[in-house]
Amino acid sequence: MNIxxxxxxxxxxxxxxxxxxxxxxxxxxxxxxxxxxxxxVSEATGLKIQQxxxxxxxxxxxxxxxxxCNEIDLLLFFRDPLTPKPNxxxxxxxxxxxxxxxxxxxxxxxxxxxxxxxxERGDLDWREIVRN
Ligand SMILES: O=C(CO)COP(=O)(O)O
Numbered sequence: 001m002n003i004x005x006x007x008x009x010x011x012x013x014x015x016x017x018x019x020x021x022x023x024x025x026x027x028x029x030x031x032x033x034x035x036x037x038x039x040x041v042s043e044a045t046g047l048k049i050q051q052x053x054x055x056x057x058x059x060x061x062x063x064x065x066x067x068x069c070n071e072i073d074l075l076l077f078f079r080d081p082l083t084p085k086p087n088x089x090x091x092x093x094x095x096x097x098x099x100x101x102x103x104x105x106x107x108x109x110x111x112x113x114x115x116x117x118x119x120e121r122g123d124l125d126w127r128e129i130v131r132n
Contacts, residue, residue, distance in 0.1 A: 001073040001124060004063045005033040005041060006055060006094075008085065011078035012037055016044045018076075018109055022116050023047060029119075032066070034059035060090045064097045073127040074119060075105040076112050 003026065007015040019026060019041045026047055033041065035054035042049045053059040066072050075098055077091075085091060098105040104124060106112035118124060 001029045001119065001127060002066075002071055003029050003031050003074045003076065004066070004072045005031065005037055005049070005076045006060060006063065007037045007076075007078035008080035008083070010080035010083060012040055014109055015076070015078050016040050018078075018112060019045050019047065025116055025120050032063070032072075034063065055090070056087045060087065060094050064090075064094045067094075067097045067101055067103055070101065070131055072103060073124060073131065074115060075103055076115075077105060077107050078109065078112070079107045 005015060005019070015037055023045045026045075030050075031047055032038070032050035032052060035051050035057070037055075038049040038051035041047060042051070052062040063072065063075070067075070075094070077094065079091070095105065095107070097103075104115055106115050115124075
């Protein structure tokens, strides 16, 4: 499966901890992410992550474009609901494009836990069919 990761600044450390905890599962999949999040997770876990631009520079949109091309099977996007963001419209577009294409997306760690266990159990195997 192709998994994309991104996180707002206040949630980056949480994303790192999540990826450390599920490193074993994540290592069996193809990972990509926005620049800073991808770099932090890669350095902390040793996971190979294709790093796009930083989110505000267009990394979010690079992920959105891949979702539109049916190249992403799962998005983990840890959002900070408390701090206003200059690139909020891009964030909204990323979530919109997931809804457009029925891509499983977690915007917080609780949902991410459910999805990662589901992924491990094979609940997302239907993506293999719709991708091909
Ligand atoms: O912008 C982001 C989430 O919207 C994250 O981008 P970075 O991982 O490059 O900080």
